[in-house]
Amino acid sequence: MINRLPIAKAVACKFSRLVILRRNLLCLASAIWLVSSKPVFAQAAGRMLHLGILRPSAPAQDVPPALLDSLREAGYTRGNNLVIERRYAGGQNERLPELARELVALKVDVMVCVGPAAVQAGRKATSTIPIIMFGNFDPVALGLVASLARPEANVTGILISADGTLAGKRIELLRELVPTATRVAMLATADRSFRAQIDETRDAARALGLALDVVEVQGGDYSGAFARMADRGAEALVVGASTFFMADRKPIIQLAARYRLPAVYEWPEQVREGGLLAYGTNLDQLYARIGIYAVALVHGRKPADLPVEQPATYRLALNLRTARILGLVIPQSLLLRAGEVIQ
Numbered sequence: 001m002i003n004r005l006p007i008a009k010a011v012a013c014k015f016s017r018l019v020i021l022r023r024n025l026l027c028l029a030s031a032i033w034l035v036s037s038k039p040v041f042a043q044a045a046g047r048m049l050h051l052g053i054l055r056p057s058a059p060a061q062d063v064p065p066a067l068l069d070s071l072r073e074a075g076y077t078r079g080n081n082l083v084i085e086r087r088y089a090g091g092q093n094e095r096l097p098e099l100a101r102e103l104v105a106l107k108v109d110v111m112v113c114v115g116p117a118a119v120q121a122g123r124k125a126t127s128t129i130p131i132i133m134f135g136n137f138d139p140v141a142l143g144l145v146a147s148l149a150r151p152e153a154n155v156t157g158i159l160i161s162a163d164g165t166l167a168g169k170r171i172e173l174l175r176e177l178v179p180t181a182t183r184v185a186m187l188a189t190a191d192r193s194f195r196a197q198i199d200e201t202r203d204a205a206r207a208l209g210l211a212l213d214v215v216e217v218q219g220g221d222y223s224g225a226f227a228r229m230a231d232r233g234a235e236a237l238v239v240g241a242s243t244f245f246m247a248d249r250k251p252i253i254q255l256a257a258r259y260r261l262p263a264v265y266e267w268p269e270q271v272r273e274g275g276l277l278a279y280g281t282n283l284d285q286l287y288a289r290i291g292i293y294a295v296a297l298v299h300g301r302k303p304a305d306l307p308v309e310q311p312a313t314y315r316l317a318l319n320l321r322t323a324r325i326l327g328l329v330i331p332q333s334l335l336l337r338a339g340e341v342i343q
Contacts, residue, residue, distance in 0.1 A: 049076045049298050051084045052108035052129075054100055054118045057247045058088040066284035070291025091220065091244060093117045093191070100125035110294045115243055116193040119144050123155060130297040132290055133157030136165050136241040136266075137193045139308060148308040156303040158289045159310050160241065160281055166266075166314070167197040168204035170279050171238050173316070174264040175208050176334060177277060177323075178236045183211045185234035185261070187225060187252070189242050190216050197240050222248065226255040237263040239270075241280070249273060262326055268317040268340050276322045277334075281311040315339040 049071070053063070063084055076082040085106055087099035100121040103111055112132045113122040119133040123144070131154055133139060139159070145151035171184065186201050188194055198214055205212040213232045217225045229237065237256060239245055245252060246267060253274045256263040265271065265278040289309060296306060317340040323330050335341065 047081065047298070048109075049082050049294065050107065050109045051082070051294055052103035052106065052111040053084065053086045053114070054096065054103060054111060054122060055087070055114040055243060056089050056093055056096065056117060057091050057244050059243070059247060062086065064284070064287040066287035067291050070288040071295065074291065074295040076295065089118075096121035097124060104129060109298045112290060112294070115191075116142050116144065117191065119155065119157075123153075127154055129154065130303045131155045131157070132293050132297070133308075134160070134286070134290060135243070136160040136197075138196060141196070142193065145308055148310070150304060151306070151308050152304045154303050156293065156306040157308050158286055158293065159308060160266075160286065161311065161314075165197045165200055165241060166279060167200040167238065167240070170264045170266075171201055171204045171210070172208065173277060173279055173334070174236050174238060174262065175210065176331060177264075177328060178262045181210070181235035181262075183213065183233050184236045184238060185213045185215050185229040185232065186238045186240060187245065188214050188216045188240050189244060190218075191242075194240060194242065201238055201240075217244070220248070222251050222255055226259050226261075229261070230259055234261060237261045239263055239265045239275075241266040246270070249275070257322070257325070260326060262328060268315060271317040271319045271322075271340070271342055274319065274322055276319055276326065276328075278317045279314060281314055286311070318342065 063086070068078070071077070071082060078084065085103055085108055087103055089095040089099060096118050104126045108129060110130050110132060111122050111126070112134060113119040115135045116137045119131065119139070122131045133144060133155055134157055136159070139145045139157070140147060145153070145155050174184065175181065184205060186198065188198060202212050213229065213234060215225050215228050239252060249270045250273065253270065257274065262276050265275045266280045267283055268278050269283065271278045293306060297303065316334070316338045318330055318334065318338045319342040320330065321342065
């Protein structure tokens with residue numbers, strides 16, 4: 001009998017190297033255009049930047065400081081040569097098309113659209129204003145861009161994760177921290193684009209021998225969602241990557257503590273406010289990249305010339321205080337890999 005395991009491992013290893021090579025090439029392409037654009041950035045004086053932001057929900061900070069800092073470094077400041085128009089749908093995605101049309105009517109130079117529903121609304125509202133998409137989704141699979149390297153049309157952007165949604169990796173980390181758990185819940189939204197996270201989490205759970213219950217939040221009723229998790233015997237929780245869950249992180253963290261559910265999140269900010277662990281990218285760095293893209297676009301660069309950027313590094317954050325409250329001992333293997341540890 002032929003032993004195919006070494007062959008399978010070799011193929012998987014080669015595929016992994018190809019994925020990393022592709023990611024590095026995209027980062028290199030971004031670096032090349034950034035270096036070539038620096039002389040242009042110095043010409044901000046006398047040129048206005050009218051920036052539109054379209055989101056399904058309001059963020060924790062109205063305009064992220066990292067975005068403003070990035071624009072300031074390029075010579076753009078509010079009250080001088082920078083105007084920012086913000087439109088938030090209040091959790092009602094059906095309002096996004098109308099809000100996108102409002103931004104178009106205001107003749108913004110660049111539109112930042114957070115999440116696939118906002119990007120789709122922006123694309124329908126304009127085919128000429130450059131759009132910077134931002135979020136945790138596959139824009140090629142959703143038909144938002146032709147490819148990551150050459151997005152074409154008027155859309156480019158910054159992705160929160162590369163080659164998937166990181167959902168599978170998060171449940172692996174959760175299992176490592178809570179090895180006795182056999183049933184895990186996933187806090188989800190009804191958004192169609194969320195399906196990829198559910199599929200990745202379900203595949204990873206199956207591989208780990210875990211039962212997974214997907215619990216959708218209905219109308220912002222987090223209390224009801226957690227009650228359903230408890231009824232189904234959840235022993236741990238994966239909080240899906242969503243702008244809603246980031247904006248509503250305080251009640252989610254409080255409910256996870258009340259039900260004594262070890263939970264993994266997307267952002268370090270969620271861990272700093274009491275979440276157990278998080279695995280994702282650096283949010284400030286991503287906002288800074290949005291600012292760099294906006295400046296390049298207002299100075300004449302075409303969205304098709306700017307690759308959709310994917311992060312190359314990820315950060316693990318742990319909250320030791322929350323672990324102690326839950327009676328958990330964080331393995332040394334996780335502590336050594338953590339980029340941020342909250343005491």
